Amino acid sequence: MLKGSEKLRAFLWCNGDIPTSEMINSLGDLTPLFGVDGGTKKAESYGFLVEETLGDLDSIKEYESKSEMNKLNDDSCSDLTKTILELSKRGYTVFDILGIDGGSPGHILGIWGTMVESPLQLEIRLHHNNATSYRITPKNNEFQINLEKNQLFSVYALTGCEKISVKGAQWELDNDLLNLSTRGLHNRANGGILSIKGDGIIALIIEH
Numbered sequence: 363m364l365k366g367s368e369k370l371r372a373f374l375w376c377n378g379d380i381p382t383s384e385m386i387n388s389l390g391d392l393t394p395l396f397g398v399d400g401g402t403k404k405a406e407s408y409g410f411l412v413e414e415t416l417g418d419l420d421s422i423k424e425y426e427s428k429s430e431m432n433k434l435n436d437d438s439c440s441d442l443t444k445t446i447l448e449l450s451k452r453g454y455t456v457f458d459i460l461g462i463d464g465g466s467p468g469h470i471l472g473i474w475g476t477m478v479e480s481p482l483q484l485e486i487r488l489h490h491n492n493a494t495s496y497r498i499t500p501k502n503n504e505f506q507i508n509l510e511k512n513q514l515f516s517v518y519a520l521t522g523c524e525k526i527s528v529k530g531a532q533w534e535l536d537n538d539l540l541n542l543s544t545r546g547l548h549n550r551a552n553g554g555i556l557s558i559k560g561d562g563i564i565a566l567i568i569e570h
Contacts, residue, residue: 369485371456372449375401376473377421379464389489395402396449399441401461402427412479414555417441443476443509446484449454454483463490478520482548498564504557512554514569515544519562526560541547 373392377400386392386408390404397405397412400421405412412429418441419433419464434444446457473487477486477497485502488495497520509530510516517528518538528535532550540546540560558566 370454370455371458372396374385374398374445374457374459375405375410376459377401377404377465378461379491380404380408381460381463381489385460385489385491387395387563389460395501396445397422397427397429398445398461400430404461406514412469416445422540424481437478440472442473443479446476446486447471447479449483450481455483458487458489461487461489473522475567476564482563493567493569496522496566498558498560498566498569499559506555506557507566507568508554509556511551511553512556513553514567515549515551515552515556516569517549517558518542518565518567519546519560520565521562523560523562523564526558526564528556528558530554540569 373395375395376398387540392410394413395405395410397415399415399417399419399562402412402415403425406427414430414432416432416434418435423556436444436450442554473488474478480486482499482501488499496505519526519542524541525537526540527537530552532552558564
């Protein structure tokens with residue numbers, strides 16, 4: 363367990379398309395690494411050490427992994443949500459998730475469902491091959507990130523926002539109403555600090 367104000371961080375590898383080497387390398391040391399069901403097989407195929415595999419294990423039951431197996435039987439939510447909930451009970455509060463691209467439309471939408479149903483105090487980032495998605499909640503207070511001028515990004519209200527503000531962009535919002543729509547698609551950063559706050563759950567997608 364980390365001391366003081368440091369946050370406990372976990373890397374989760376899901377059972378989607380295998381990420382590119384460039385994306386994996388950009389994340390640095392993937393420790394500790396947890397496999398979400400069949401994601402363990404893909405992580406180990408890259409030579410990574412997976413500490414534990416979590417989920418219903420239906421995608422990995424015929425595979426001999428070196429990791430510890432932890433079957434989570436709750437059928438009311440996805441393996442990814444179950445894994446986040448289990449690890450949050452152990453004190454993890456920051457989740458970097460890879461292997462989430464590709465798969466069926468249902469699985470892809472399920473990833474965003476996890477962003478909505480996970481506890482608000484958790485920091486969650488999705489690492490795509492060509493973008494990074496940040497979850498912003500009312501528990502984040504005012505989210506800030508430094509972006510280059512003209513950096514492309516999109517903002518989506520995953521749940522309805524009565525008030526959302528976006529500052530430091532070509533198209534800004536000031537305590538506006540925003541629901542899930544295309545209104546926040548393809549904005550550009552002014553350069554410097556981009557700040558976002560709202561009273562709902564927001565996805566910020568920064569293109570690489």
